[in-house]
Amino acid sequence: MSKIGVFDSGYGGLTVLRSLVKELPEYDYIYLGDNARSPYGGRSFETVFEYTKQAVIWFFEHHQVDLVIIACNTASAKALRQIQQTVLPDVFPNKRVLGVIRPTTETLGEFSNNGVVGVLGTEGTIKSDSYIIELNKFFPGLVVYQEPCPLWVHLVENNVIDTPGSEFFIEYHVNKILSHSNKIDTLLLACTHYPLLENSIKKIIPDGVKIISQGPIVAKSLRDYLQRHPEIKQNLSEQSMREFFTTDYYADFDSIGSRFFGEEIKSKRITL
Ligand code: DGL
Numbered sequence: 001m002s003k004i005g006v007f008d009s010g011y012g013g014l015t016v017l018r019s020l021v022k023e024l025p026e027y028d029y030i031y032l033g034d035n036a037r038s039p040y041g042g043r044s045f046e047t048v049f050e051y052t053k054q055a056v057i058w059f060f061e062h063h064q065v066d067l068v069i070i071a072c073n074t075a076s077a078k079a080l081r082q083i084q085q086t087v088l089p090d091v092f093p094n095k096r097v098l099g100v101i102r103p104t105t106e107t108l109g110e111f112s113n114n115g116v117v118g119v120l121g122t123e124g125t126i127k128s129d130s131y132i133i134e135l136n137k138f139f140p141g142l143v144v145y146q147e148p149c150p151l152w153v154h155l156v157e158n159n160v161i162d163t164p165g166s167e168f169f170i171e172y173h174v175n176k177i178l179s180h181s182n183k184i185d186t187l188l189l190a191c192t193h194y195p196l197l198e199n200s201i202k203k204i205i206p207d208g209v210k211i212i213s214q215g216p217i218v219a220k221s222l223r224d225y226l227q228r229h230p231e232i233k234q235n236l237s238e239q240s241m242r243e244f245f246t247t248d249y250y251a252d253f254d255s256i257g258s259r260f261f262g263e264e265i266k267s268k269r270i271t272l
Helices: 013-023 045-062 073-078 080-091 101-111 123-128 130-138 152-157 164-178 194-204 215-228 250-261
Strands: 003-008 029-033 065-070 096-098 116-121 143-148 186-189 210-213 242-246 267-269
Touching (some): 003 013, 029 045, 045 073, 073 080, 101 210, 101 215, 116 130, 186 194
Parallel strands (some): 065 096, 116 186
């Protein structure tokens, strides 16, 4: 029987895991945060691919895992396709790796009445243009504006969200993206840290602009995926177990990570 692996550069994927556990509580999940090498947001394609590949292989070689969700936008943008095309077919033909960009872009257009959306993410995610490319496939007429918010991950991790300094930087990027068009009616939080900023963003956006977090979308999409792939679903163990691993100090991971996951966690340290 196999567990579901969930990978992120650090803490952020815990916001996605939180939604997975809510939608599909019966399954067993193993979470790995590569905290020792995060953030991935400003790193090159080659580096993000190499780090993410090592993590995926760790799940496959050290645990009973047949399915890994890359719950990190930057890694989904910069490593997922290459892993699916070059690592899986040769070495792990029966394993599957999924990301967060595809399920999000499959539905994002449905939230917008005006057909104009904004995407907020890390520098790596935005510069990869993955959201523009994927949204074009599913919603060809959709107008998409993007904004990198390089400081936001640090504001969230340092737990200084409600300070005047943070409010300045949150407002700075929100105003910048909204300045492109007053028709933007949907803002996507395309980074796993940003759901923790949702309340702060809500305070400064005009009425009628929706904020979309990915967790619930990814969770629903996983449910659909398992329905379509009984060969994977039937092998998943169902004991509602959650295990947490980090590549850095586990004490920090437990205290900071609990804020992201919404309940207490106990992790173990590993090296990749
Ligand atoms: N988890 C990353 C993402 O969703 C944000 C943190 C990082 O830059 O590593 O893009």
